[in-house]
Amino acid sequence: MEKARPQWGNPLQFIFACISYAVGLGNVWRFPYLCQMYGGGSFLVPYVIMLVVEGMPLLYLELAVGQRMRQGSIGAWRTISPYLSGVGVASVVVSFFLSMYYNVINAWGFWYLFHSFQDPLPWSVCPLNGNRTGYDEECEKASSTQYFWYRKTLNISPSIQENGGVQWEPALCLILAWLMVYLCILRGTESTGKVVYFTASMPYCVLIIYLVRGLTLHGATNGLMYMFTPKMEQLANPKAWINAATQIFFSLGLGFGSLIAFASYNEPSNNCQKHAIIVSIINSSTSIFASIVTFSIYGFKATFNYENCLKKVILLLTNSFDLEDGFLTASNLEEVKDYLASTYPSKYSEVFPHIRNCSLESELDTAVQGTGLAFIVYTEAIKNMEVSQLWSVLYFFMLLMLGMGSMLGNTAAILTPLTDSKVISSYLPKEAISGLVCLISCAIGMVFTMEAGNYWFDIFNDYAATLSLLLIVLVETIAVCYVYGLKRFGSDLQAMTGRTLNWYWKAMWAFVSPVLIISLFVFYLSDYILTGTLQYQAWDATQGQLVTKDYPPHALAVIGLLVASSIMCIPLVALGTFIRNRLKRGGSSPVA
Amino acid sequence: MLWPLFFLVTTIHAELCHPDAENAFKVRLSIRTALGDKAYVWDTDEEYLFRAMVAFSMRKVPNRETTEISHVLLCNVTQRVSFWFVVTDPSKNHTLPAAEVQSAIRMNRNRINSAFFLDDNTLEFLKIPATLAPPTDASVPVWIIVFGVIFCIVVVAITLLVLSGIRQRRRNNKGPLGVEDAEDKCENIITIENGIPCDPLDTKGGHINDGFLTEDERLTPL
Numbered sequence: 040m041e042k043a044r045p046q047w048g049n050p051l052q053f054i055f056a057c058i059s060y061a062v063g064l065g066n067v068w069r070f071p072y073l074c075q076m077y078g079g080g081s082f083l084v085p086y087v088i089m090l091v092v093e094g095m096p097l098l099y100l101e102l103a104v105g106q107r108m109r110q111g112s113i114g115a116w117r118t119i120s121p122y123l124s125g126v127g128v129a130s131v132v133v134s135f136f137l138s139m140y141y142n143v144i145n146a147w148g149f150w151y152l153f154h155s156f157q158d159p160l161p162w163s164v165c166p167l168n169g170n171r172t173g174y175d176e177e178c179e180k181a182s183s184t185q186y187f188w189y190r191k192t193l194n195i196s197p198s199i200q201e202n203g204g205v206q207w208e209p210a211l212c213l214i215l216a217w218l219m220v221y222l223c224i225l226r227g228t229e230s231t232g233k234v235v236y237f238t239a240s241m242p243y244c245v246l247i248i249y250l251v252r253g254l255t256l257h258g259a260t261n262g263l264m265y266m267f268t269p270k271m272e273q274l275a276n277p278k279a280w281i282n283a284a285t286q287i288f289f290s291l292g293l294g295f296g297s298l299i300a301f302a303s304y305n306e307p308s309n310n311c312q313k314h315a316i317i318v319s320i321i322n323s324s325t326s327i328f329a330s331i332v333t334f335s336i337y338g339f340k341a342t343f344n345y346e347n348c349l350k351k352v353i354l355l356l357t358n359s360f361d362l363e364d365g366f367l368t369a370s371n372l373e374e375v376k377d378y379l380a381s382t383y384p385s386k387y388s389e390v391f392p393h394i395r396n397c398s399l400e401s402e403l404d405t406a407v408q409g410t411g412l413a414f415i416v417y418t419e420a421i422k423n424m425e426v427s428q429l430w431s432v433l434y435f436f437m438l439l440m441l442g443m444g445s446m447l448g449n450t451a452a453i454l455t456p457l458t459d460s461k462v463i464s465s466y467l468p469k470e471a472i473s474g475l476v477c478l479i480s481c482a483i484g485m486v487f488t489m490e491a492g493n494y495w496f497d498i499f500n501d502y503a504a505t506l507s508l509l510l511i512v513l514v515e516t517i518a519v520c521y522v523y524g525l526k527r528f529g530s531d532l533q534a535m536t537g538r539t540l541n542w543y544w545k546a547m548w549a550f551v552s553p554v555l556i557i558s559l560f561v562f563y564l565s566d567y568i569l570t571g572t573l574q575y576q577a578w579d580a581t582q583g584q585l586v587t588k589d590y591p592p593h594a595l596a597v598i599g600l601l602v603a604s605s606i607m608c609i610p611l612v613a614l615g616t617f618i619r620n621r622l623k624r625g626g627s628s629p630v631a
Numbered sequence: 632m633l634w635p636l637f638f639l640v641t642t643i644h645a646e647l648c649h650p651d652a653e654n655a656f657k658v659r660l661s662i663r664t665a666l667g668d669k670a671y672v673w674d675t676d677e678e679y680l681f682r683a684m685v686a687f688s689m690r691k692v693p694n695r696e697t698t699e700i701s702h703v704l705l706c707n708v709t710q711r712v713s714f715w716f717v718v719t720d721p722s723k724n725h726t727l728p729a730a731e732v733q734s735a736i737r738m739n740r741n742r743i744n745s746a747f748f749l750d751d752n753t754l755e756f757l758k759i760p761a762t763l764a765p766p767t768d769a770s771v772p773v774w775i776i777v778f779g780v781i782f783c784i785v786v787v788a789i790t791l792l793v794l795s796g797i798r799q800r801r802r803n804n805k806g807p808l809g810v811e812d813a814e815d816k817c818e819n820i821i822t823i824e825n826g827i828p829c830d831p832l833d834t835k836g837g838h839i840n841d842g843f844l845t846e847d848e849r850l851t852p853l
Contacts, residue, residue: 153774172760211778218785225792358659361709365663365670470796 044109045228046304052232054314056301057102059239060448061322063441064144064413065290071266071330071337072408073282078273079266083327085274085283090323093555094287096547097512099315100519101293105302106311107531111455112296115303116515119523121620125612126514127456130296132605133507134452137295139480140499141449142220143487145442146213147414148435150192153212155431162187163422180583184419189578192414196490198577199594203490210488217481220446224454224473228304231447238444243325245437246332252430253335262338263331265403284559290322294508294515297448300455307535312544333412340420341402348397359390409500410493413438450476494594497575502598506563507605513556514609520549573598647726648704648717654726656733657757659713665753673712677747678705682716684746685732688739689718692731697721733759 047053074082108115113127154161165178165186173179178186189195196203223234253259273279292298302311346369353367360379367375376394380387407416421430450473457472458464464472487496519528525548529540567573573595576585590598648655658681663670671677682703689698698718708714717726736743736759744754751761 149778150774153777156777157773167763171763173763215778215782215785218782218789222785222789222792225789226796230792357711361711361713363710364661364712468796468800470793 044304046306047228048232050305050309050314052228052235053301053305053309054317055235055239056231056447057298057314057318058321059235059444060297060301061291061318062239062242062325063290063292063445064438065286066322066326067329067333067438067441068410068412069408070286070290070326071333072406072412073286074330075266075334075406077276077279077282078270080269081271081274082279082283085280086287086323089280089283089287090319092547093284093552094291094319094323095316096544096552097288097293097516098291098298098319099312099544100516100548101298102302102311102315103528103532104515104519105299106305106307106309107528107535108299109303109307111303111457111459112299112452113456114459115299116518119518121616122613123514123518123522123609124616125609126511126518127296128612129507129511129605129608130294130299131453131456132608133504133511134295134297134449135480136499136503136601136605138446138449138453139484140487140496140503141442142216142446142480143209143213143484143492143496144410145216145219145439145446146209146488147192147410148439148442149212149215150209151414151418152432152435152439155428155435158428160418160422160427160431161191162418163427177580177583182419184415184422185583187418188414190580193493194490195493195578197579198588199491199494199575200591201491205485205488206490206492209492210485213484213488214481217477217484219443220450221473221477223443223447224450225470227454227458227469231451235444235447238440238447241440242437242444245433245440246325246328248433249332249430249437250328250335252424253332253339256335256339256424258342259335259338261342261399262334262336262403265400266330266334266337281559281562284555286326287323288512288556288559289504289508290326291319292445292448294511295449295504296452296456300451301448303455308537310536310538312536312538312541336417336420337403340416340423341399341405343420343423344402345397345399348395352394352397355390355393359386494575494577495597498590498594498598499601503601503605506560506602509556509560509563510606510609513553513560516548516553516556520553525549647719647723648706648715650707650715652715652717652726654729654732655715655717656729656736656759657713657715659711659755659757660747660749661753661755662712662747662749665749673708678708678714680746681705684739684743685716685718685736688735688743689727689732691738692735695727695731695735737762 047056077085104115104119108118110118111127112130113124116127117124162184165174165183167173168175175186177190181189192209194203194206222230224231305311349369349372353369353372356362356376356379357364357367360383362375405416417434418431421427421434424430453476454469454473457476458469467475486492489495519525525545529545533539573590574587575590577588578584579586646652650657660673662673679700682700682705685703686698686700689695689702699721702719702721702723703716704719705714705716718732719726736756740751740761744750747754751763
């Protein structure tokens with residue numbers, strides 16, 4: 040090599056980079072949802088088991104491969120076997136898809152962050168309608184936070200077919216997000232190593248602040264008790280175990296090539312086993328920690344809505360029966376209702392249909408995940424807190440840190456193979472390659488700022504990485520264990536780090552993890568096949584809620600293309616290498 | 632003797648002002664909700680003030696400057712507190728049209744609200760929609776200002792980093808290529824043998840020794 044490979048300044052930078060990459064938005068908006076859906080506290084049982092059985096071994100495998108081969112994903116897998124460099128190419132393709140759509144989330148984060156500097160917060164009030172006698176109709180039917188998300192931020196169209204034009208406000212925020220990413224990766228590990236100190240630690244500061252604030256909110260304990268009460272019968276539900284495995288798998292970011300890229304900048308003697316265990320434990324603890332914060336916020340929001348509902352019922356009864364103002368309270372509501380029903384039966388039966396049954400459980404039961412949780416539910420809770428601008432700024436700043444940290448890993452996965460390749464790096468300096476990648480991703484990412492952009496975002500979110508990653512990691516595990524040879528890899532690691540490979544890792548890599556991944560793969564494939572047509576949630580402005588629609592054929596084609604383009608890399612590159620070797624051997628005499 | 636007159640007046644009142652009468656409006660106050668402990672009791676003096684405010688509002692309407700407090704009639708006061716009111720003309724025979732009363736109340740809504748320490752939600756005139764206050768719009772949206780600041784900072788930082796990277800690379804390139812300027816700047820000690828300069832040993836990294844195998848053949852293929 041012409042110049043020495045850049046390295047992390049110290050091992051702490053490497054750990055922080057891995058933590059910053061692994062701890063992402065999924066910890067905040069996916070894990071609490073799963074916890075709520077699959078039995079609260081009892082979900083932790085499959086989660087921890089999957090962490091130990093699947094997460095740690097696979098993470099250690101990727102870090103070890105990267106540290107041993109000292110190259111990006113393409114070079115590393117080519118070293119293991121030239122026929123398997125397709126695995127590296129597939130990783131790069133998946134990382135490219137991911138970085139395209141993931142940075143749109145950062146753009147939305149910027150949008151909300153910039154709008155948090157207003158009083159009142161723009162998503163807390165509905166705008167007025169034309170003649171200023173009431174509020175905008177769409178906002179009345181939905182809520183002000185939903186209106187701000189669907190109308191002001193996304194300006195969403197009613198279906199995926201109606202594309203609309205590029206919205207300049209999210210487009211500007213997307214450009215800013217990509218400029219920010221470029222700034223952080225511009226100088227390679229030198230700059231990334233310093234940025235990750237910040238992106239890894241800041242979210243924890245904000246989470247701690249939010250934890251203290253969340254636990255002191257009125258009604259927080261309702262949420263915590265409801266969510267964490269273990270429902271042991273969910274342990275028998277296979278979906279709980281599958282979702283735990285999936286969550287561990289995707290939360291650690293395996294298969295993208297980012298971990299290989301990060302580890303390739305390590306010193307060969309680095310103890311990556313210890314680091315793998317540390318990173319996976321920190322990742323899972325952060326998920327649990329974030330879910331405590333989320334559940335206390337849920338509890339606050341549910342209690343607030345419940346009390347509002349009660350107030351509305353009280354107002355309705357007070358107005359209909361001309362009772363004295365302040366006479367009806369939450370405590371005597373039931374007895375007064377009975378009294379009124381008996382004393383004025385006819386009038387009560389008129390009013391009765393309008394009386395909503397206020398229930399705290401039904402408010403708590405609204406389980407939301409993904410962008411809906413981050414941008415609708417959380418903002419709804421924040422707008423009811425005091426000094427809401429401060430909490431809003433803190434929250435979106437944290438989201439941005441989490442998103443940026445993951446983006447650094449994604450771009451590292453793309454750039455490391457490119458800068459390792461002699462062909463490209465001889466023509467262009469590192470800054471230019473990074474700039475080109477950012478520019479291309481930004482240009483394609485403009486698709487997600489169109490009116491139908493959120494629907495395309497959901498397509499990428501659901502299909503770009505899921506099946507492909509499972510296959511990639513499966514091939515990785517089999518490649519290391521059976522193609523390269525587990526004994527050989529073990530002795531390589533021993534020569535590199537000075538420690539023998541524990542039998543536990545050998546057993547996991549050789550048998551348990553591949554079996555787990557195959558079963559996950561089979562499950563998802565059969566799930567997709569059984570559900571038949573794929574559907575999506577579209578926002579209906581006239582009703583003010585989401586409706587389910589079928590994907591049109593061109594969207595289905597894009598989905599197929601997304602999945603195929605990354606998976607097909609593996610056999611295609613193997614075939615290509617095979618043909619090239621054949622031609623080489625046929626054309627010239629074999630090298631001694 | 633006065634009794635028939637009194638009876639007449641009350642019947643006229645009853646005809647003009649009763650729930651759902653023509654041109655009558657229902658008013659609803661939520662004093663305890665608005666003021667909590669400082670809530671005042673709704674008595675006939677408060678009613679008098681209310682009638683005065685309505686009369687005041689009507690006086691602002693052209694052609695109605697002679698409206699007196701006695702022209703405003705209240706009826707059906709409940710514990711809620713809610714009641715109905717009408718405004719009669721000077722002859723006290725018929726009521727003023729609802730549209731006039733409505734526009735008068737809308738114009739002076741703020742004055743009426745503040746007379747009772749209430750707001751649009753706690754002093755409700757049913758069927759008279761309040762004009763909602765428009766949100767205060769800054770001339771330049773705040774978010775663009777914040778966006779502009781952060782955008783400029785990021786662009787400046789990128790430019791600085793790129794320029795310093797270019798400068799560093801140029802300095803690195805000039806080092807080994809200092810052969811042409813060897814007479815002017817002797818940054819590196821150049822050994823010259825037979826008039827051909829030997830490249831100094833690059834202490835930073837190594838050079839590829841092409842005598843060894845290339846990378847493709849590092850490991851035996853499948």
